[in-house]
Each structure stands twice: as C-alpha cells, then as structure tokens.
Amino acid sequence: MYEEELIMSEIMFDADKNILEPFDNPINDHEMRSRRFSDNINKFLGEGSRSVETFSTEWYYAPLLAWTIKCIVASPKMKIVSILGYSLKEPVYREVQTDYTKYESCIVDGQILIKESNTRLVIIVHTQRGGESFVQIETDGEHHELVKILIRAITDFLKTHNFYRGKKITLDSGISFLNAGQRDWDSVILDPAMKKEIRLNTLGFLKNCAHLEKYGISPKRGIILAGEPGTGKTIVCKALMSEAQDITCIATTAYGILDDRYIPDLFSIAQDLSPSLVFIEDIDFIGQERHDFYRGTAPLISLLAEMDGIAEKKAIVTIATSNSFETLDQALNERPARFDRVFRITRPAYQQRAELVKHISEKIPLSTDVREYIVKKTNGFTPAQIQEVLHGMVISHYDIGQDSMQFNQSDVDSSIALLNIRKNGAIGFAAIPYRCAT
Numbered sequence: 001m002y003e004e005e006l007i008m009s010e011i012m013f014d015a016d017k018n019i020l021e022p023f024d025n026p027i028n029d030h031e032m033r034s035r036r037f038s039d040n041i042n043k044f045l046g047e048g049s050r051s052v053e054t055f056s057t058e059w060y061y062a063p064l065l066a067w068t069i070k071c072i073v074a075s076p077k078m079k080i081v082s083i084l085g086y087s088l089k090e091p092v093y094r095e096v097q098t099d100y101t102k103y104e105s106c107i108v109d110g111q112i113l114i115k116e117s118n119t120r121l122v123i124i125v126h127t128q129r130g131g132e133s134f135v136q137i138e139t140d141g142e143h144h145e146l147v148k149i150l151i152r153a154i155t156d157f158l159k160t161h162n163f164y165r166g167k168k169i170t171l172d173s174g175i176s177f178l179n180a181g182q183r184d185w186d187s188v189i190l191d192p193a194m195k196k197e198i199r200l201n202t203l204g205f206l207k208n209c210a211h212l213e214k215y216g217i218s219p220k221r222g223i224i225l226a227g228e229p230g231t232g233k234t235i236v237c238k239a240l241m242s243e244a245q246d247i248t249c250i251a252t253t254a255y256g257i258l259d260d261r262y263i264p265d266l267f268s269i270a271q272d273l274s275p276s277l278v279f280i281e282d283i284d285f286i287g288q289e290r291h292d293f294y295r296g297t298a299p300l301i302s303l304l305a306e307m308d309g310i311a312e313k314k315a316i317v318t319i320a321t322s323n324s325f326e327t328l329d330q331a332l333n334e335r336p337a338r339f340d341r342v343f344r345i346t347r348p349a350y351q352q353r354a355e356l357v358k359h360i361s362e363k364i365p366l367s368t369d370v371r372e373y374i375v376k377k378t379n380g381f382t383p384a385q386i387q388e389v390l391h392g393m394v395i396s397h398y399d400i401g402q403d404s405m406q407f408n409q410s411d412v413d414s415s416i417a418l419l420n421i422r423k424n425g426a427i428g429f430a431a432i433p434y435r436c437a438t
Contacts (some may be wrong), residue, residue: 024237032158039085044113045120049141053151057158060175060265062127063096068158069135071126072150076385077116084111086124100177119143120189120257121150126403129174158391165273168241168252171266183238189231189355194343198223201341202317206275209315222307222318222338224283227345229350230384233321236345237279240319252280263302267313274315283320287328297331302330305339329361347382352374356383360390365405373409377416389415 055066073080082092087380091110095103112123119139124245128131135154137147188195201223212301225233241249250270256262257280284300292397318339325333332339332413348356350403353375361371378386392415393407 004096022276026029034283040121041111041113044081045122045138045140047123049432050138051141051144052136052138053147054134054136055151055154056132058265058268059128060134060171060269062108062129062131062133063094063098063106064158064164065133065135066094066108066125066127066163067096067098067104067163068154068161069112069118070104071161072154072157072293073112073114073123073412078121079115080112081115082113083107084113086110086126098178100167101177109315119146121147131411147350162273164249164269165210165247168244168245168249168251171262171269172253172256177270178249179264180238180241180249180251181233181241185239185243187359188236188239189230189348189352189359190236193211193353196413197341198225198236198343199243202245202277202319203247205317206277206315209275218311218337219314220307220316220318222320223341224325224333224339224342225321225343227323228347228382229323230382231345231347233345234281234321234384237281237319238319241279242279244277248276250276254280254282254285257286257299258297260298260302261305263299267306267316271313272318273346276316278316278318280318280320283322283332284324284327287322290327300329304338347380348386350379352385353378353381356386357390360387364390364394364407366407370407370412372410375410377412385419387417392418 004338019240019411057198066083072078085091092108093105094108096106096108107125110125112125114123122138124134124136124138126135135151137150139147154295164175169175170178170181177372184196185199190198201221210215213219225236227233232252248270250266252262270278286297286301286303291301306313320332322328325344333342356372357371357378360367366374374386376388378389381389389412393411394405396411396415396418397405397407
C-alpha cells in the first residue's frame with residue numbers, strides 16, 4: 001500500500017512539473033499524444049516488456065464506446081488509481097446520452113490507470129464524434145492473455161448493450177435519440193385496405209421475417225409513400241414509429257443524406273441494430289432520374305448498392321416518401337427488390353374527409369351541420385389544408401373577440417376564403433384546387 005502511494009505521488013509530481021500547457025489542438029499521432037505521460041506510465045507499469053491490444057469502432061459509436069469503458073472499469077475487481085490526460089493536459093469528460101432523457105458523464109479522452117488484483121493496466125480512451133474512436137489496453141508482458149480477455153469483454157459488451165437498439169434514433173453528425181412523439185395508428189385517415197397493406201409490408205414483414213425467409217423471400221423490403229405535400233405521408237411514418245416496439249427506427253436528415261458516406265453508414269447501423277425500419281423522407285433530394293451523361297449523385301449510387309447490392313441486408317425495411325414519384329430514377333420507382341411496393345397517398349374522398357374533420361375537431365365545438373358543411377366544402381383539399389380551415393376558424397374567432405365559441409357556415413366560408421387567397425404564396429397549397437371523386 002505504501003509503495004502504491006509513493007508511486008502515485010511521483011506521478012502527480014511529474015505531471016505538474018512536465019505538463020505546463022495543454023495542447024492547442026488534439027494531436028493525431030498516438031506517439032506524440034503519449035509522450036508527455038510516458039514517464040508516469042512507465043513508473044506505474046514498471047520495467048520490462050509490454051502487452052498492448054487495441055479496439056476501434058465506427059465514428060458514430062463514439063459515445064457508446066465511451067459509455068462501455070465506463071461500465072467495464074466500474075467492475076468491483078478494478079480499482080482506478082488515477083486518470084491522466086491523453087490528447088490534452090487533463091482528461092476530457094462529456095455527457096453521453098444513453099436514452100431519450102438519460103445522460104451519463106463519461107471519459108472520452110484520457111488514460112485510466114487501473115489495478116486489478118496484482119496486475120496494473122493502462123486503458124487509453126479516445127473517442128471523437130465524427131473522428132477516430134478507439135480504446136487501447138497496456139500492461140506488462142506477462143499478462144498478455146488478460147489484455148485480450150478485456151478487449152474481448154469490451155467488444156462483447158458494446159454489442160450486447162448497444163443502447164441504440166430498439167430505439168427511435170436519427171443520424172446526422174452522430175446518432176441521436178429521436179423524440180418523435182406518439183401517433184395513434186387509428187388517427188391515420190387512409191383507405192382501410194391501404195392501411196392494412198402498409199402495416200403488413202413494414203411491421204408485419206419484420207415480425208414474420210424469419211418465417212418468410214423459409215419460402216425464399218428476401219429478408220429485406222422497401223416501400224415508397226408517394227403523394228403531393230400535405231397528404232399525410234409523414235403522419236404514416238410517425239404512426240409506424242409509434243407502433244414499432246423493440247424495432248430500431250432510424251430517421252434520416254435532409255442535409256445529412258447528401259453526404260457521400262451517409263447512406264453506407266445509415267444501412268450499416270440498421271444492420272447492426274436490426275430488426276430496423278429506415279425512414280428516408282423526401283427521397284427526391286437524391287433520387288432524381290439519371291439520363292444522358294448524368295450518372296446520378298454519390299448518395300443515389302450508394303442507396304442502390306445498399307438496398308440491392310452484393311452484401312445481403314437482413315431484417316431491414318426501408319420506408320421512403322416522395323412528393324415527385326414520377327421523376328425518381330427508374331431503379332427506384334420501377335424495379336422491385338429495392339422498393340417493392342408503392343403506396344399512392346391521394347387527397348381524401350368524402351368518407352375520409354368526414355373522418356379527418358371528426359378527428360381534427362375533437363376539441364373544437366362544432367355542430368353536426370357545420371361538420372357536414374366543412375366536409376362538403378373541402379372536396380379536393382389535402383389533409384393539411386382541411387386542418388388549416390379548422391384551425392383558422394378558431395384563430396379568427398379570437399381575433400373577432402366573440403364571447404362564446406360557436407361556429408356557423410359563414411365562419412367556414414371565411415376560413416376557406418382566406419386559405420384560397422394564400423394559395424399562390426404559401427408553401428404546400430396548390431394554386432389550382434385538385435378535385436377528386438366524392
């Protein structure tokens with residue numbers, strides 16, 4: 001015990017004497033990073049040969065790796081003697097999000113000096129969001145097998161305790177938990193047969209994936225929700241997310257998907273965390289038709305390869321939305337095995353409008369006659385436009401300053417008139433109303 005305290009007092013003394021200033025920027029070379037602490041590490045581990053093993057992970061798993069090391073070194077068998085800097089003068093800690101509302105402070109850059117029984121270990125942790133992430137374990141030459149066991153334990157722990165699995169996440173500059181909110185599937189107003197088919201080809205497919213594979217059916221699938229803005233494609237996606245229990249749901253971002261490496265990383269994560277639903281909203285950003293000398297963007301080429309390439313993906317369903325289905329590349333909109341089914345979400349007919357008005361106006365006091373009038377007057381409107389008619393009525397009510405919340409047909413006409421006036425200048429409202437069959 002006295003010898004250990006003496007060694008650590010020497011380490012602290014040398015650290016104060018030799019490390020006067022932190023590095024201006026993290027240094028990329030491992031040898032340069034370790035040089036300032038080499039005397040301290042040598043005093044701790046002693047003279048003689050060394051055993052060293054390294055484990056690295058993908059950039060997007062940097063927070064997961066930092067949390068894994070925290071859990072591993074928390075073992076009762078391990079005693080943390082000291083923590084030194086690695087890239088910088090002092091060790092770096094960061095709040096790692098391990099669940100929707102849970103954060104844990106983890107070391108993301110530093111050297112942990114550990115004593116386990118009669119063995120001394122140095123664990124280097126270096127994790128960067130968007131950069132290299134690795135852990136290195138060093139000990140004396142006699143305990144090489146122990147180092148291998150620890151690296152294997154870290155690898156297994158990271159895989160079996162991946163806190164992203166079965167959660168709703170999004171990929172951008174890293175993986176983040178997604179608070180998408182709840183959307184009851186019953187609140188999705190679509191033709192009942194279409195609703196059934198969408199669920200059957202997404203959640204139902206993943207549930208029965210193993211059984212379907214026995215019949216030669218590929219363990220991956222893709223669907224496209226096609227329709228003009230405001231018809232409810234995003235609502236369908238939210239409802240599927242809400243119902244997906246123990247299924248990883250990964251949402252893309254419009255900016256991220258334009259990056260060359262985004263699509264391969266996206267599907268690599270989906271495979272790691274399968275069964276998975278991958279949501280690509282507005283696939284039009286990258287999926288425009290190739291023609292003449294236009295070979296397509298790197299994200300489009302990557303998407304085609306990931307969805308139907310040599311490397312087989314399993315237990316993944318890709319759900320894409322498109323506002324301009326006809327302009328998509330033929331490899332997307334005419335070739336099953338990438339996107340196998342296309343569901344065209346159209347403007348609601350009479351019965352669907354009646355259900356929409358009833359759902360949207362649950363908290364708005366409307367008489368049966370006024371509801372019926374709204375349904376008739378909104379023929380050819382999108383669900384988003386119908387919602388705006390109802391919400392506009394309530395907003396205008398407070399502007400007028402009426403004492404009681406009562407609406408009549410005149411209020412409906414006024415709200416629709418305001419909506420029509422804004423059609424030419426407002427995003428999502430067509431200049432010429434589309435008429436569908438009643």
